[in-house]
Amino acid sequence: MSDLLLIFTDYTLRNVALGSAMLGVVGGVLGVFAVLRRQSLLGDVLAHAALPGICLAFILTGAKAPLILLVGGGLAGWLAAWLVLAVLRHSRLPEDSALGVMLSSFFGFGVALLTFIQHSNNASQAGLDQYIFGQAATIVASDVLNFTVLGGLALLTVGLFYKEFKLLAFDPAYAHSLGLPVRGLNTLLTSLTVLAVMVGLQTVGVVLMAAMLIAPAAAARQWTDRLGAMIGLSALFGALAGVSGALISATRENLPTGPLVVLSMSAILLVSLFFAPLRGLVWDWARTRQHRRRVYLERLLLDAHVLHAHGTLTPQSLAERRREPVAVALQNLEALRSLGWVQEHPQGFILTPTGEQKAHELEQAMRVLLHRVEGSS
């Protein structure tokens, strides 16, 4: 608990937490569109491609001011996205290959530039490599201000163009047929994703950035079937991961913030995948099991009903009819009895009125179903 209070008292931690939360929100919102448009890999390209941009900005200006480096990174990411589109339009390279090649090329170039800078005798080179994995500890108040402006700009634009982006993500051809400038909107959305990447470069770095775009959106999708709610949840999850990562890294000396933010996000995603009520694997599994059990019991009741009609519902006759051991038949009868569908009788078992009623309903439903299948063939 005292760790939580640190956020308000510790100046460094407050900046780190705010910066990470901002990244979580902006990445979360833009990530929703990336994920829905099946462009997760494009986010990864944008992030990796920022590295050579950061290095070039440093070489050209000699400045270490984060904002200048971020702008360099953003421009390079944007250029990479544009190149991917150009390659796709003018070659037969499949999309994932084009993305993969672009990612590796830009990142490789960035690493080469980084090495070049480190080998040249420039005293101020220290610190550029922090953009590979991020170094949130370097975030100061002015950085938080930058993030807020960049991120605020991105969020405001998403708000303004919400319905256009929604249609673009769902059905771009139809958007085009309505006269919407689909290419312009595409460029805009990609540019906003670049802004999100710029917000994240100092905190999680180019390598881990994609996770902050994809994971919050993927987690949010598990909980809702509404786009608006998905965006809200995604932002919330991103922010939560940002703050938790910052806090955890503050309580342990030398634990890097960026990776912890991403790990927190992965934890949220994992929980969502397993436990979200709509799509969570655990509920899904439970529902399937429950359904199977119900169908099993209904089949059982129908068998019992047939034997009951002959007046011979006993463990032995049930076992014979269902080709199962008598012990299993006993268990089955016990299950039916606990449901109130059969009761004991001097000659064995009989169906209760509820059981008969239920069996009739089932037979009726079965007849309708079979009739429909025959009718449609």
Added chain:
Amino acid sequence: MIAQPKTVQHPESGASSPLSVRDLTVVYREKPALWDVDLEVPAGQLCAIVGPNGAGKSTLIKAVLGLVPVASGQVRFFGQSLEQARKRIGYVPQRGSVDWDFPTSALDVVMMGLYGRLGWFRRPGRLEREAALRCLEQVSMSEFAERQISQLSGGQQQRVFLARALAQNADLYFMDEPFAGVDAVTEEAILHVLHQLKGQGKTVVVVHHDLQTVRDYFDHLTLLNVQVIASGPMDETFTPENLKRTYGERMRWEA
């Protein structure tokens, strides 16, 4: 290739037809998907476009709507350019063209038909909701308004797409295989809507696959196989001769 001198005798004057296509050619790679297509669609009729797989039927619709690049040709709507006539044109894409797992409801999808008219920055409100609900009603889908679209059957999804186009309140509709893979109930519902539209004086161009029903459902027929094989009133165009030329000699069919 020698450029043909174009005689500009476009029906700019008088009652222009809803869709008039001249010399339309579309090339995806090397092979043309459409070659020199000429087409006049008569106003207020239900028009079928029929042809074998790969004949370029979808391409024709996409090309006139500006969704695929055109190598050459001219397209006019009501005597106007696509940009000028945009608000009078509605489109029902093939159902398989989108991801139905998108997080949205049937009603939401129908409201998308109103985005063009809403203009920038305005969000759909109560009026739009009501308009969209009425369109869902027209295709007998009101009870599914709030349902997530992946939980609809194929036929229901098709009807949602139809309702979305109805919301556009257009004068000319393009529908790409609305009858594909739907059951009798949905087929009936779609047909009902087509007749309603016709009753309102609207023109509907439908890509259709079923030669058994095409004569009963439509007034006008265009047989397409890269080129236009024949185009005109159903009775004159739906002939064994024309069908053979469209589908090839081996095609068996019953009169």
